[in-house]
Amino acid sequence: MNFWVRLMTIDRRIIFLFVVIAVTIPLFLNISQEIVVSTEVQTGFDAFSALQPGARVLVACDYDPPSSPELQPMAVATFRYCLDHDLKFIIIGLWPQGPQQANAAFETVLGYPISDTITYNGKTLIYGRDWVNLGFQAGNELVIQRMGSSIPAAFPRDYRGTPLEDLPLMQGVQNFNNIDFVMNISAGYPGVYEWVQFGVDRFGVRLVGGTTAVQAPLIYPYYGSGQLLGVLGGLKGAAEFEGLVGVSGKATQFMLSQSFAHVIVILFIIVGNVAYFVGGRKQKKT
Amino acid sequence: MNNRVLAYIVVAVGIAVFAILAATQGFAVTMGAFFTIGIFSFLYKDNPYYKFSEAVFVGISAGYWFVSLFWQNMVSKLYMGIQAAYNTTFVEHAGWDDRWMMLLGGLLGLFMLLRLFPKIGWLSRWSLAVIVGATAGLYFINYFVSNGIIQLGAIIAPLQSFTEAGKLDWWGTISQALLVAGTLSGVVYFYFSKEHTGAFGGVAKIGIWTLMLTFGASFGYTVMSRMSLLIGRMDYLVGTWLGLIR
Numbered sequence: 001m002n003f004w005v006r007l008m009t010i011d012r013r014i015i016f017l018f019v020v021i022a023v024t025i026p027l028f029l030n031i032s033q034e035i036v037v038s039t040e041v042q043t044g045f046d047a048f049s050a051l052q053p054g055a056r057v058l059v060a061c062d063y064d065p066p067s068s069p070e071l072q073p074m075a076v077a078t079f080r081y082c083l084d085h086d087l088k089f090i091i092i093g094l095w096p097q098g099p100q101q102a103n104a105a106f107e108t109v110l111g112y113p114i115s116d117t118i119t120y121n122g123k124t125l126i127y128g129r130d131w132v133n134l135g136f137q138a139g140n141e142l143v144i145q146r147m148g149s150s151i152p153a154a155f156p157r158d159y160r161g162t163p164l165e166d167l168p169l170m171q172g173v174q175n176f177n178n179i180d181f182v183m184n185i186s187a188g189y190p191g192v193y194e195w196v197q198f199g200v201d202r203f204g205v206r207l208v209g210g211t212t213a214v215q216a217p218l219i220y221p222y223y224g225s226g227q228l229l230g231v232l233g234g235l236k237g238a239a240e241f242e243g244l245v246g247v248s249g250k251a252t253q254f255m256l257s258q259s260f261a262h263v264i265v266i267l268f269i270i271v272g273n274v275a276y277f278v279g280g281r282k283q284k285k286t
Numbered sequence: 287m288n289n290r291v292l293a294y295i296v297v298a299v300g301i302a303v304f305a306i307l308a309a310t311q312g313f314a315v316t317m318g319a320f321f322t323i324g325i326f327s328f329l330y331k332d333n334p335y336y337k338f339s340e341a342v343f344v345g346i347s348a349g350y351w352f353v354s355l356f357w358q359n360m361v362s363k364l365y366m367g368i369q370a371a372y373n374t375t376f377v378e379h380a381g382w383d384d385r386w387m388m389l390l391g392g393l394l395g396l397f398m399l400l401r402l403f404p405k406i407g408w409l410s411r412w413s414l415a416v417i418v419g420a421t422a423g424l425y426f427i428n429y430f431v432s433n434g435i436i437q438l439g440a441i442i443a444p445l446q447s448f449t450e451a452g453k454l455d456w457w458g459t460i461s462q463a464l465l466v467a468g469t470l471s472g473v474v475y476f477y478f479s480k481e482h483t484g485a486f487g488g489v490a491k492i493g494i495w496t497l498m499l500t501f502g503a504s505f506g507y508t509v510m511s512r513m514s515l516l517i518g519r520m521d522y523l524v525g526t527w528l529g530l531i532r
Binding site for chain 2 (some may be wrong): 013016019020023024027028066067068069070096097136137138141142145196197198200201202212213214216217218221222224225226227233234235236250254257258261262265
């Protein structure tokens, strides 16, 4: 059995091992990689950066821990930008663990656990006045639909059980007309699709969608048609967004591993094809 | 040494290693690593460690969803909603409260459970009829607008694209032309009332190439997504758990 034929019958576990090595070694390397910002991330950031201090940003976190390597950096960068530019943010989740992921991201930015009063870069921020977490609400896209007519009806209380009327930030917030910008970070259903269909096209929400890479190709048509102001697709989108926000977070750090992994995958595809044409065909003839 | 003894030794050493790391690195973090490695062990081959990890994951997920939805729906919406409606109507004597409608939702939810009793199981069809009807009605318009009308509008646009300075944007123009050509040829491919021969067949062939490119892009993104998840887990294992990354 020649070399190429043996390659065709290689144990898949050896390939797994190569991928793990390719992914892990870059985590130890301190090499910076240039990350080119794509148009869809740039336009999303431009829409975000056009907001004036005090603007209300709705951050809808529709994901759970399994998707956090891709999506958590987007949430962290979003909160950091909001805090740096004095934007007020309202956290919601159509996934049960979304608001907890948001709190975790917020704590990553702060570097310590959230409390009612926090200090960030010398500024004092108060829960209820500068940010609120309305928690999870069951009902999927129907919650978005309900928010279009009445946000207090869709979310009568925050995640601690405080009525909305007792939260100064929510005073005067009746529906999407009182929200300046929506950032939806989602891993599936309900997510960007539903926000486009029920939020953007029905109520004119200004939306940027951050999604897992699996979902990104399906979301792009909404960007091309102008329904989405921007798309952050997977880890690459998150790294680009981090670059624009001005932080070097997990996504930026992971991009080197991502590149190494892609090189390995491409090499295996090439080697596999060469082995097929050189060795496999010969074996077929014999 | 037979295989059973070897397995016991491996398990004992494994438990000892995890116990030491739990003491030094923290119990919760080590548990995370324990189950991560358990799930990854399937890559070698199916084994009891993997099965245990999978069962714990599925059980916790199901329990979490159940508890979360119980408090969000049954308590927060149904119970508290009806309580509020009762107060409005009978305590404050302020008349009808829309939240009484939640009783109807609760009743339809109860009907769904009647499938467990064959004699009255037919009542669950009422609930399904409401769900199917409401969803179809709601989605019909939204899908038609978001995925039909607006998407069609996006391709009915001038092919020529210009920069802000008023010059011809070559890349934008090519991109728009490809979008229109790809969409039309894709539609032609799915037109089966005419045989795919001659010029029509040629356009259909471009359509299938467009579809293949789309699937290729989708596959590439999927690889990127899966790699991202692996990177996240490896970062957890070597960074958060073992503390090897500074």
